[in-house]
Amino acid sequence: MSNQILKYAEANINITPEVNKLLDSLPLYDFYKKFDNEFKNSISSHKKCSVCGLSLTMITEESRKLNNLCKKVCYILLNFKDMEKLIQRLTNDKCCAYMSTWLFNHITNIPNFNLKSDDFYSAINIISQNELSKIKNCTLENYKINKSVFNNDQILYEFLEIYKKIEEKLTSTDDSSKNIYCKHIKQIFSHYHRIKNICATDDSCSKYKELLKFKEKFKELNIINLICEKCDFKKSTCKHGSTVEDDVPCLSSQKYGFLFLIFGDDPEHIINVLFNVTIISAPILALFLILFKFTPFGKTLKKLKQEGRKNGRQKKEENIQDYMKNYAAYVDSAMKNRVHLTYHNTNM
The missing domain is CATH 1.10.287 (Helix Hairpins)
Known part of the structure; x- marks a missing residue:
């Protein structure tokens, strides 16, 4: 499982092959793939990257890993030949933003990275401002947040990026996979409310840069009405006493069947429950049959x-x-x- 999909699993969001295909089509993920390939082949001993050693001493294991990461990223910034093509397609600012998220994904894999993150970014941004850097006028951002917060924020960002394509799927005459995208919308909306409820208790919502953007986008009536119409959803009361006034609403199914009242409005959950009951019941019935006959x-x-x-x-x-x-x-x-x-x- 890739690191990008792993963050969805950690947030209890199930990614189907169809949704994964949409994510893979994002310019962001295409950028990540190209940089990952370049990262594997990069050299960590380039002479122009000595600034990494000056800023990051080799005293601890974390420092050594950060120093090595700094040198490999330095090599990419100064030698990545395909960068110009990416900039032409995405703009320099977009490439700089993608480079920031890609780099933070890597640095958060190093234990206790935050202890030396200021020194790391100081060295990296000296290199990014070098006239030989393939990305111009780019200051790579030190988000200064933990990996969980970063991943949760990125999930919202990525949904904002792919929503236009999801909307096209919902309004298409071919509705064979409509339920898959509807379920993904509902999962992301629930994810938004989980983040909002958690960060509201410790005043950390400001760390989530995409939270406000998501709210402004999906509180719009025309968007919500379209989602409710195409997915057979209705706006409902949120858990934990959240209000839907001037905010993203919670969504629930319009269906009121007996099973939906008992197990909720997720068809897969209902099927899983019935399947598990069948699995449990079968051995019991077999045992009674054996007792009765033999x-x-x-x-x-x-x-x-x-x-x-x-x-x-x-x-x-x-x-x-x-x-x-x-x-x-x-x-x-x-x-x-x-x-x-x-x-x-x-x-x-």
Whole structure:
């Protein structure tokens, strides 16, 4: 699993192949792939990158890793031949922003990176301002946040980047995969509210740069109404007492079937629950079958059942016999009365 998809898994967001394809088509991910390939082939001993050693001493393991990362990034900045093509396609500012997120993804893989991050970025930005740098006028950003905050913020950013394509899928006449994109929208909206509820408690919402952008985008009525219409969603009350006024609404299904009331509005969750119940029930039923057919306990139950049937048949036969006797007595009595009346009528 790639680092980019791993962050979704850590946020409990399931990425389907269809959504993953959209993410792969992002200029951001294309940029990451090109830089990752260049990073693998970069040299960490280039003479023009000595500034890394001056800023980052080799005393600790973290410092050595940061020093090595600094030199490899330096080599890319000064020697990446395809950078000009990327800049022509994305603009210099976009490449600088993508370079910042790509670099921060790498630095957060080093334990305790934050202890030396200022020294690291000081060295890197001396290099990025060099006249030989392939990215011009670019100051690579030190986000100064932990990896979890950064990943959660990037998820919002990436959704903002791919939403236009998702909207095209929703409004397309081919709706075979519509539910997949609707589910992804609902997951991202829930992710937004989780972030907002957590950061509101410790006043750290300012660390999430994409939070406000996401809010401004998806509180617009025309966008929300389109999502609700195409996905059969409705705006609903958020958990944790969040209000939807002047904010991104929470979404729930319009369906009110019995299973939806019990298990929620996620069809996959309902299927998983029923499947798990079936898996649990099957061995229990098999055990009862074995007990009934192949053990003394089962034989006893079978004997009692047969006796019950036998007694039932006997009781039924006795009831029929009693009924026939009573009916015969009734007929006999009726015949005697008729003979008696006939005899008296004759003598009169």
